[in-house]
Amino acid sequence: MAEAAVIDCIDGVLQLERYLELLNRDPLLTAKGPVRGIFAAQEIKPQARVLATDKGMTCALVDYDALRGLDDPTERLF
Numbered sequence: 001m002a003e004a005a006v007i008d009c010i011d012g013v014l015q016l017e018r019y020l021e022l023l024n025r026d027p028l029l030t031a032k033g034p035v036r037g038i039f040a041a042q043e044i045k046p047q048a049r050v051l052a053t054d055k056g057m058t059c060a061l062v063d064y065d066a067l068r069g070l071d072d073p074t075e076r077l078f
Contacts, residue, residue, distance in 0.1 A: 009045045013052045020057075 016037045023035040037057040039048070042064055049059050 009048045010051055012041070013039060013048050013055065013057065016052070016057060017055055 016039055020035055020037045023029055029035055037052075037055075038060055039052040039057045040060040040062045042062060044052075044059055044061065052059050
């Protein structure tokens, strides 16, 4: 499960935590272990990163322009 936002803070971490609590209630989803969360955003505030890490979530920075193909082609290898 991933929660994504442009610039995210503690509210996003708490929202992801609520999603994970609900998903972890389903025995079909947790048969091989608990559902884990990835907190993804273009920018993550330090407080949100600490809270997410303390709650066992992975944090990931995402470049939305690159995902949409709006990156600079001169910076690519191919």
